[in-house]
Amino acid sequence: MPARFTVGLTGGIGSGKSLVASMFADRGASIVDTDQIAHSLTGARGAAMPDIIAEFGEQMADSHGAMDRAKMRELVFREPDAKRRLEAILHPMIRSATEAAAADATGSYVILAIPLLVESGSWKQRVSRVLVVDCPEEIQVARVIARNGLAEEQVRAIMAAQVPRQVRLAAADDVIDNGGRIEALTPQVDRLHDFYQQYL
Template structure:
């Protein structure tokens, strides 16, 4: 993805299911960053009347749409866990559309820097080259399981299956430039986000100055 502006400082924020990505992203947004959540984009593409729904129904059949025309997420989740080929077909439909919508949103960014929330940043392969820095929200796996079971009412085995299909905690940390540890409530997040926000502002300003000097 070409950065929306030649001087744009961008961050790819990632983390496993139940890690608290959205909470951390919201905290950066409150401090003025532009936040673009690829999960939100994916949901809009697969909502009733979503741009991806005709292609999804054509590929997988009308039984994968709910009565109101949205993607039947539970049915699709079962399919892609059972059939890796189905995951590939799903991604072939969604990923180009997500990329296009992400680029469009980035072109309209007004914050001093942009954060892309990408749950599968490590797995996608090319996001590391598309952002200036990678920020991982890190949470102990036992706490991830506990949070997802409470939030989604999923059985423990299903949570473990979802986590097994994602990059491991170690893999995310290996590619991260920055880490927010989310294991002790909101109060513990504030100083971590404040520190990174100040750093990102500084880096964004430095990149802007470098761009002006090259003009």
């Protein structure tokens, strides 16, 4: 990978990655969302659940057999080693499923939506270009509070666990500014879509 032109799409929480991905999909790109893959792996009867239960205990599964996300979130924030152990289970499975989905994609090119692309270290070498969706941190906080109903401290804790904005921007080949009106996204997506078509 990449055997075909592949864009790694990333951005901080609340930056608008999903909206931007959907706009590229409307223009003919195939989207492979690693968050959706992770949710599938950790859902009821998900492929990762036996390993998660073996590693962390039955209490990390809810009544449906899915990972109890609230409990796991609390654990990994409290114990950094727990985060490493969870990632050791999930990351190889996510990578394998992502590569399989990208290989099966039928769009003109593939966009891999990877929230922790920069943090993971290995994904940057697996994509043709890195596209960062960017906005000021105060806008991120306001969007996540409005969308998820989290307290500001919780949002800032999640942001603190991600790489700083400037580090993410430094890793970018392309940037979409989503700090303003939603209408401003269209010309930016159109320009990059046309640019990516040149690689096909």
